[in-house]
Amino acid sequence: MSASREMIAQVQPLIPALRRYARAMLRDRDDADDLVQDVLERALGAWHARREAASLRSWLFTILHNLALDRLRRIARRGTSEPLEAVPEARLATPATQESAMEQRDVLALVALLPEEQRSVLLLVGVEQLSYAEAASVLNLPQGTVMSRLSRARERLRRMMEGERPAARPALRIVP
Amino acid sequence: MTDTPMSEADLQAHVDGRLSPERDAEVSAWLLAHPDEALRIEAYRAQTEALRAALDPIADEPVPPALDLHLLDRARHRRAGLRSLAIAASVAVLLFVGGMGGWALRGWTVPPGTGTAALAREAASSYAVYASDEARPVELAAAQRTALDGWFSARLARPIAAPDLSAAGLSLIGGRLVATEHGPAGLYLYRDGKGRRMALYVRPMEVEGTARMTARRESGVSGWTWADQGLGFGVFGSASPEYLHDAANRVRSQFQRT
Numbered sequence: 001m002s003a004s005r006e007m008i009a010q011v012q013p014l015i016p017a018l019r020r021y022a023r024a025m026l027r028d029r030d031d032a033d034d035l036v037q038d039v040l041e042r043a044l045g046a047w048h049a050r051r052e053a054a055s056l057r058s059w060l061f062t063i064l065h066n067l068a069l070d071r072l073r074r075i076a077r078r079g080t081s082e083p084l085e086a087v088p089e090a091r092l093a094t095p096a097t098q099e100s101a102m103e104q105r106d107v108l109a110l111v112a113l114l115p116e117e118q119r120s121v122l123l124l125v126g127v128e129q130l131s132y133a134e135a136a137s138v139l140n141l142p143q144g145t146v147m148s149r150l151s152r153a154r155e156r157l158r159r160m161m162e163g164e165r166p167a168a169r170p171a172l173r174i175v176p
Numbered sequence: 177m178t179d180t181p182m183s184e185a186d187l188q189a190h191v192d193g194r195l196s197p198e199r200d201a202e203v204s205a206w207l208l209a210h211p212d213e214a215l216r217i218e219a220y221r222a223q224t225e226a227l228r229a230a231l232d233p234i235a236d237e238p239v240p241p242a243l244d245l246h247l248l249d250r251a252r253h254r255r256a257g258l259r260s261l262a263i264a265a266s267v268a269v270l271l272f273v274g275g276m277g278g279w280a281l282r283g284w285t286v287p288p289g290t291g292t293a294a295l296a297r298e299a300a301s302s303y304a305v306y307a308s309d310e311a312r313p314v315e316l317a318a319a320q321r322t323a324l325d326g327w328f329s330a331r332l333a334r335p336i337a338a339p340d341l342s343a344a345g346l347s348l349i350g351g352r353l354v355a356t357e358h359g360p361a362g363l364y365l366y367r368d369g370k371g372r373r374m375a376l377y378v379r380p381m382e383v384e385g386t387a388r389m390t391a392r393r394e395s396g397v398s399g400w401t402w403a404d405q406g407l408g409f410g411v412f413g414s415a416s417p418e419y420l421h422d423a424a425n426r427v428r429s430q431f432q433r434t
Contacts (some may be wrong), residue, residue, distance in 0.1 A: 015239050044252055156222060
């Protein structure tokens with residue numbers, strides 16, 4: 001049984017976006033690519049079981065999101081999550097050349113401080129530009145919940161960017 | 177323009193450009209009349225842009241070879257193929273036991289045109305074409321060995337390094353990538369003290385991921401083939417089969433160490 005040509009033609013163009021979301025979530029280039037490889041292998045295996053009705057993009061992002069959460073929980077349990085300052089910049093993203101590099105690093109550092117449930121909505125809608133319905137299907141939530149999390153995430157990020165101290169909640173801890 | 181409160185969902189959808197043009201115009205008009213809210217919405221828009229600017233370069237990076245769907249798909253088929261070979265083997269044994277005769281076993285393990293037999297033909301032709309080329313036998317010379325190894329590693333999607341065969345009196349000339357019907361293959365060329373050339377040919381295997389070392393003779397060129405962990409090898413040259421066997425053993429042990 002070959003998923004082959006048809007599958008590859010449809011999935012290949014989405015790999016860059018999958019890498020971007022994986023890296024934004026895991027904040028490590030190698031871990032993220034490893035995760036995407038895992039996603040692609042599962043997608044190859046489950047291609048024929050896929051429901052045609054669901055959009056391919058939300059199907060792939062659903063697999064990716066769930067695997068990312070598994071990994072983040074495992075990391076949280078091991079307690080090896082590195083503080084952001086310790087992560088070499090090159091492992092996060094290609095550094096921008098303009099003077100906005102500082103600003104971009106800042107926004108990533110602040111997003112990393114958001115609770116995971118807000119961070120994923122912000123990334124799926126804002127960066128990956130999934131529709132609200134697609135994001136709801138990826139996160140397995142009602143669309144109304146997606147909207148309210150999106151609104152809270154944006155407000156929280158705005159306050160942090162305006163220099164208010166982030167909430168006292170322990171950063172980057174994932175509560176299963 | 178109206179003073180009725182605007183829903184938060186509409187404001188968010190305005191940031192994301194997800195409203196109908198008519199509704200979007202209404203939201204814009206409402207924001208003009210509510211400067212505090214307009215500031216807040218503008219901040220959301222700015223943070224979204226900053227996030228995209230920070231993360232979009234990741235999507236512009238070249239996709240690493242480990243995420244090549246063709247290779248992942250092939251690896252999957254290789255695993256599935258091994259399972260069906262195992263089933264074929266048990267069926268063949270049953271047939272044999274049933275007295276159907278051993279003739280049915282001939283050549284069933286590996287379909288023609290695949291496996292190390294195919295690799296032997298490719299390696300011998302590559303040797304014949306490139307080793308005899310006086311002007312340009314290789315694409316990258318031994319001096320660019322790091323680049324050559326990196327090139328092969330990327331295209332064959334696994335670590336490849338030119339083995340050091342100086343103990344067998346062979347020095348690296350260089351190498352090139354070769355096209356085959358099974359995808360790219362790497363060809364390293366070596367030279368012995370007498371100026372004779374030897375080819376080391378390497379490519380991923382779809383079937384026969386592990387195969388023992390076998391003597392080959394293809395179109396007048398002798399050599400040896402084997403496969404280890406999904407990577408197939410061929411060593412071909414004009415030297416004696418014994419000499420080539422020694423070189424092949426050295427190649428194999430160096431690859432097993434990596």
